[in-house]
Amino acid sequence: MSTISKPRFRAVDITFVGMFAALMAFGANITSWAPFLQVANIPLSMQPFFAILAGLLLGSRLGAISMTVYMLIGMAGAPVFAQFSAGISPIFGGSGGFILSYIATAFIVGKIVESKSKPALTTFMIASFAGITTIYFIGTNYMYFAYNLWLDFDMGYATAWKVMAWFAVKDIMFTIFGALIAPRIYHTIKRTSRISSIQTKAS
Template identity: 35%
Template structure:
């Protein structure tokens, strides 16, 4: 006997009926949100603390793996094309090729991982959401740290001091904030869906 798995409804799909136009709009909207939160920045010598990672977590959790990764890919491509979507209104290939460029590339993988876990409903309760968002943040570092080491010519201690240690507490805080927001957003989306049906 075979069973057919029913696809998990994502938050974006609970709010908006799924269509090609909605998917395109959501992918563009996710890239725009990331560009907006990139302007929330705390400057550091090599890699600034920004709101981008919070946007990556939100986009992945609400859109799922494929649309989340597409949104972050669009964000990176817009920045590489020279649009001022990166931190401090910067853009261009020079940003992606800089010491912080690996984090931007890592956003694609992070959104995909968070999205895949959201497709398994991991973003609906605070404990699982926190694990999901810490894992997504970790993926960004898995890509960003080696990139930083190579581009900046840093040893392991220099890489960790410039690319990890200053971001641990802010990263955990951002993950906790998003983990608190998503279950509340789900409750609102379910009430909205019930009103539409009713």
């Protein structure tokens, strides 16, 4: 007797992954029209907000996949990184660690939300701050090592963190905002996914 295996990705999953990959591209370049909104060649962006939101709403698996898809699209040549850059070089630049951190962030955030069968606002808040901490830890340390090891730029470790302090207020505000709006969207997505699963089984 032959068995029919369940599809690994449903249409709704692919839609959400694509949507967040697109949001990351938008978030990376929202301030590209204003070159003065930069510190150490790193532009202000909405990417931390969307990366955390991906983990909150899509979970660890799909959230991390959406961030990976975003990174791969940029590496393949689409101008989706900050300042409409693309290719491999941005990964090895000062902000490359942040691109990599978004994958880990979405995964960790998603895991925290998934640890509760019915996550409350407190869970979303804890997950969100775990996410922004992950972004800053990976991104800032990567920036420090990138500048000092292969970009031929002398930057002290304390200086690297001082640079990122310029972004902290904005990111903390958006982290709180994301945690506050996430619960209602989360339950809407869950209902949509549940309906999609029922339709898939019935077809």
